[in-house]
Amino acid sequence: xxxxxxxxxxxxxxxxxxxxxxxxxxxxxxxxxxxxxxxxxxxxxxxxxxxxxxxxxxxxxxxxxxxxxxxxxxxxxxxxxxxxxxxxxxxxxxxxxxxxxxxxxxxxxxxxxxxxxxxxxxxxxxxxxxxxxxxxxxxxxxxxxxxxxxxxxxxxxxxxxxxxxxxxxxxxxxxxxxxxxxxxxxxxxxxxxxxxxxxxxxxxxxxxxxxxxxxxxxxxxxxxxxxxxxxxxxxxxxxxxxxxxxxxxxxxxxxxxxxxxxxxxxxxxxxxxxxxxxxxxxxxxxxxxxxxxxxxxxxxxxxxxxxxxxxxxxxxxxxxxxxxxxxxxxxxxxxxx
Amino acid sequence: xxxxxxxxxxxxxxxxxxxxxxxxxxxxxxxxxxxxxxxxxxxxxxxxxxxxxxxxxxxxxxxxxxxxxxxxxxxxxxxxxxxxxxxxxxxxxxxxxxxxxxxxxxxxxxxxxxxxxxxxxxxxxxxxxxxxxxxxxxxxxxxxxxxxxxxxxxxxxxxxxxxxxxxxxxxxxxxxxxxxxxxxxxxxxxxxxxxxxxxxxxxxxxxxxxxxxxxxxxxxxxxxxxxxxxxxxxxxxxxxxxxxxxxxxxxxxxxxxxxxxxxxxxxxxxxxxxxxxxxxxxxxxxxxxxxxxxxxxxxxxxxxxxxxxxxxxxxxxxxxxxxxxxxxxxxxxxxxx
DNA sequence: GAGTTCTGTGTAAACGTTTACGTAAATAAA
DNA sequence: TTTATTTACGTAAACGTTTACACAGAACTC
Numbered sequence: 217x218x219x220x221x222x223x224x225x226x227x228x229x230x231x232x233x234x235x236x237x238x239x240x241x242x243x244x245x246x247x248x249x250x251x252x253x254x255x256x257x258x259x260x261x262x263x264x265x266x267x268x269x270x271x272x273x274x275x276x277x278x279x280x281x282x283x284x285x286x287x288x289x290x291x292x293x294x295x296x297x298x299x300x301x302x303x304x305x306x307x308x309x310x311x312x313x314x315x316x317x318x319x320x321x322x323x324x325x326x327x328x329x330x331x332x333x334x335x336x337x338x339x340x341x342x343x344x345x346x347x348x349x350x351x352x353x354x355x356x357x358x359x360x361x362x363x364x365x366x367x368x369x370x371x372x373x374x375x376x377x378x379x380x381x382x383x384x385x386x387x388x389x390x391x392x393x394x395x396x397x398x399x400x401x402x403x404x405x406x407x408x409x410x411x412x413x414x415x416x417x418x419x420x421x422x423x424x425x426x427x428x429x430x431x432x433x434x435x436x437x438x439x440x441x442x443x444x445x446x447x448x449x450x451x452x453x454x455x456x457x458x459x460x461x462x463x464x465x466x467x468x469x470x471x472x473x474x475x476x477x478x479x480x481x482x483x484x485x486x487x488x489x490x491x492x493x494x495x496x497x498x499x500x501x502x503x504x505x506x507x508x509x510x511x512x513x514x515x516x517x518x519x520x521x522x523x524x525x526x527x528x529x530x531x532x533x534x535x536x537x538x539x540x541x542x543x544x545x546x547x548x549x550x551x552x553x
Numbered sequence: 554x555x556x557x558x559x560x561x562x563x564x565x566x567x568x569x570x571x572x573x574x575x576x577x578x579x580x581x582x583x584x585x586x587x588x589x590x591x592x593x594x595x596x597x598x599x600x601x602x603x604x605x606x607x608x609x610x611x612x613x614x615x616x617x618x619x620x621x622x623x624x625x626x627x628x629x630x631x632x633x634x635x636x637x638x639x640x641x642x643x644x645x646x647x648x649x650x651x652x653x654x655x656x657x658x659x660x661x662x663x664x665x666x667x668x669x670x671x672x673x674x675x676x677x678x679x680x681x682x683x684x685x686x687x688x689x690x691x692x693x694x695x696x697x698x699x700x701x702x703x704x705x706x707x708x709x710x711x712x713x714x715x716x717x718x719x720x721x722x723x724x725x726x727x728x729x730x731x732x733x734x735x736x737x738x739x740x741x742x743x744x745x746x747x748x749x750x751x752x753x754x755x756x757x758x759x760x761x762x763x764x765x766x767x768x769x770x771x772x773x774x775x776x777x778x779x780x781x782x783x784x785x786x787x788x789x790x791x792x793x794x795x796x797x798x799x800x801x802x803x804x805x806x807x808x809x810x811x812x813x814x815x816x817x818x819x820x821x822x823x824x825x826x827x828x829x830x831x832x833x834x835x836x837x838x839x840x841x842x843x844x845x846x847x848x849x850x851x852x853x854x855x856x857x858x859x860x861x862x863x864x865x866x867x868x869x870x871x872x873x874x875x876x877x878x879x880x881x882x883x884x885x886x887x888x889x890x
Numbered sequence: 891g892a893g894t895t896c897t898g899t900g901t902a903a904a905c906g907t908t909t910a911c912g913t914a915a916a917t918a919a920a
Numbered sequence: 921t922t923t924a925t926t927t928a929c930g931t932a933a934a935c936g937t938t939t940a941c942a943c944a945g946a947a948c949t950c
Contacts, residue, residue, distance in 0.1 A: 221906060232930045247928060264668035268608040269906035272935050288630045296624050300651050312649045314637050331601035473837050497832065500810050502839030558936060569900045574938065584898060606936035609905050
């Protein structure tokens with residue numbers, strides 16, 4: 217198909233394939249003059265090495281796989297941005313796989329990746345994932361970011377979720393809230409548990425008593441925006457005394473806004489809202505949304521760097537290489553006293 | 554490395570490698586009994602075929618490359634979603650490359666892809682791209698979506714940009730605007746030219762005279778949000794009579810909101826705004842933004858389908874396979890009379 | 891029963907690289 | 921001069937698949 221290969225170059229230059237290959241890799245076993253001849257013809261014929269032959273022989277593909285729940289969440293879009301940047305700098309390619317928060321898809325994707333198509337994996341586990349068997353039998357290096365898998369001994373890149381949960385809740389309390397709801401995506405994710413613990417500790421530290429009914433745990437099988445809106449509406453109707461909402465994920469904050477409008481609850485007069493979000497346009501919201509903003513780009517880039525270093529040095533990834541980055545609380549009108 | 558391969562299976566089953574290979578492909582040349590034995594051992598040992606050996610031999614990688622300007626634009630995130638879905642259904646993998654709107658990166662990426670790493674390419678050209686030489690020498694099938702390359706004879710998946718430009722402008726006029734600005738990303742993209750023509754024709758059809766000074770053409774080298782804000786501010790200060798803004802891209806609509814706030818122009822009382830956007834949260838904006846919403850998911854999926862069909866049948870892609878999908882104008886408060 | 895087709899399997903050659911090993915000539919060391 | 925080392929290249933064997941071809945034996949045809 218693609219007719220210009222090492223053989224073709226070798227024939228035209230009256231050299232062996234081996235010499236041509238070595239010349240293109242700038243091997244010291246080739247004379248400068250020959251190298252020059254080879255390079256000249258290679259560029260003249262627009263030679264590009266066959267990635268698959270090379271990968272097969274070297275047993276490494278210069279490719280990493282990114283397995284994430286969705287790309288329409290701005291957090292993940294920014295993370296991909298950081299990943300792609302780190303990969304490009306290291307000469308690596310990026311394969312992308314979306315789980316859509318579904319356990320089955322995640323298993324199927326990981327199964328495919330076992331074939332050695334990628335040298336390493338960056339992953340944020342699906343909200344529907346509870347069993348981690350598919351990840352434990354994985355022989356390929358993996359780094360988790362944001363949504364980690366505690367069962368696997370590897371490096372994780374996360375944010376200070378406990379502190380963020382504490383900070384967000386304390387912020388609401390200081391703004392005058394007394395009955396604060398916590399909306400989360402899935403209670404099976406460690407990330408959610410950490411935020412929940414921060415939320416609980418902040419309540420207690422400020423002399424408020426946590427109520428189980430105020431935490432909306434999310435369904436294991438993510439039921440999408442419609443289901444989320446329904447569950448939030450039900451919660452706000454059941455507990456009309458709620459005066460503060462802490463949303464653990466962007467979508468839930470948006471859904472909460474919609475429900476508040478529908479039920480005629482004014483933000484921030486009746487209900488104050490703070491939510492995790494990476495949307496730049498929250499400042500244009502009515503009212504502007506107070507956010508916990510994660511350094512999504514840096515998370516992606518750091519995770520990729522750790523993975524790429526390990527792949528390049530062929531060293532295992534140690535849990536001690538884990539990185540925790542700080543999120544930032546950006547105060548806006550939705551939590552004004 | 555990955556020790557379980559065809560050889561291993563063949564040895565354990567006392568068969569030849571060829572038979573094992575054929576059995577796994579469900580070839581009619583293998584007896585049902587043997588097939589069953591092979592399949593049983595393959596699953597027992599968790600065998601996964603080596604993708605690179607297979608790709609090398611078959612000369613096709615079951616992989617497509619997606620080359621886009623950025624993934625943080627919600628339009629592209631949704632498009633990737635559609636692409637990934639179509640690819641997954643066809644058993645294809647998706648490599649992702651970001652140009653960051655830069656011509657040099659685009660050239661470098663395309664150069665890499667010439668090595669046969671992918672069977673096909675889906676692409677939306679960078680705003681910085683004016684020379685198309687790198688695309689013309691490409692031997693791999695490519696389908697453009699949204700931002701096409703008119704020089705290349707292939708299928709394109711676009712939206713009705715001219716009509717959208719006309720419709721958006723007419724909508725502003727009907728809402729009472731008389732001096733309408735058009736903000737676009739890059740005047741070198743065909744997509745921008747089409748929208749601009751729709752804008753101009755709508756003005757004339759409604760008895761208004763277009764003024765060149767009202768079109769903000771964008772810089773070839775995309776100067777990012779800060780530069781955009783500066784140019785929009787300069788325009789609104791130079792022309793205080795502007796009472797309508799048509800933004801050809803999401804970011805510009807957001808920037809326009811910020812500038813209007815900064816300059817104290819009320820939306821929609823002083824200035825009405827309509828913008829291309831795929832953000833779900835525009836309905837939470839203050840005021841909610843009237844949008845032209847492109848069917849981004851469908852665009853990605855359609856483009857991928859066309860490409861994948863061509864790759865699978867090994868047929869060339871014809872311009873006649875192009876698809877034009879309709880965008881939708883969603884009226885919200887930012888253009889209320 | 892001789893010839894023909896079909897069935898199931900094995901042999902071996904590809905695909906395009908990389909690389910261990912071999913080797914002639916050139917240079918250095920003795 | 922002889923021997924050791926270096927330099928610059930070639931030979932050939934991998935990497936794990938797929939597949940054209942060969943070939944037994946079984947099942948048909950006449």
